Amino acid sequence: MHPIARNLRRAGAEKKPMDRSLLYISRKTIPLETDKAEIANILATARVHNAKVGITGGLINTNYAFAQLLEGPGEAIDDLMERIEDDPRHVNVQILRYYPITRRKLPDWSMAYSGPSSYVANRIEPLLGKDLEPDHRQIDRLAAMLVQFASAHDDPAELAEARGEPPPAWS
Ligand SMILES: Cc1cc2nc3c(=O)[nH]c(=O)nc-3n(C[C@H](O)[C@H](O)[C@H](O)COP(=O)(O)O)c2cc1C
Secondary structure (H helix, E strand, C coil), rough: CHHHHHHHHHHHHEEEEEEEEEEEEEEECCCCHHHHHHHHHHHHHHHHHHHHHHHHEEEEECCCEEEEEEEEHHHHHHHHHHHHHHHCCEEEEEEEEEEEEECCCCCCCCCCECCCHHHHHHHHHHCCCCCCCCCHCCCCCCCHHHHHHHHHCCCCCHHHHHHCCCCCCCC
């Protein structure tokens, strides 16, 4: 083999494979009465499993829909997505985008979570069931909102700001 080709091959082999980012939305099948408990179950499983395989991300939901961002090694994401797609707690799992990334948006959360809100609903629900011609701007806005909400999830002031609401009153 030509020395340059050999060097290139070596460089390629030593390069760490890039992480990938996947965003999907789905329609919930969980009855409202058991919603809280089921989401707690999902998060408990997700936090243990994702930490083990190097996945981070965020989950948001409305009364009817989920949106989830998964970031990490491609093989781990593919493997997890197979299980998520088979999960009976939702249907119509629509992958909106999936591509290699150099930097994660939610590197510090094995699975960040933000509870339901009508603001989130307005961003997710119009996209549900639309598999024709995805609107990339709408998808990017959803991803940005998910990152903002998920990373603000335990700070009521940041969450209010993300929702465009006045800051919570001091108690
Ligand atoms: C909306 C939604 C999001 C989920 N996110 C994750 C996740 O990030 N990580 C995870 O391990 N499981 C997640 N799960 C749970 C998986 O679908 C599955 O139940 C779990 O990985 C256990 O799979 P197993 O029973 O085949 O071992 C999610 C489920 C739902 C409905």
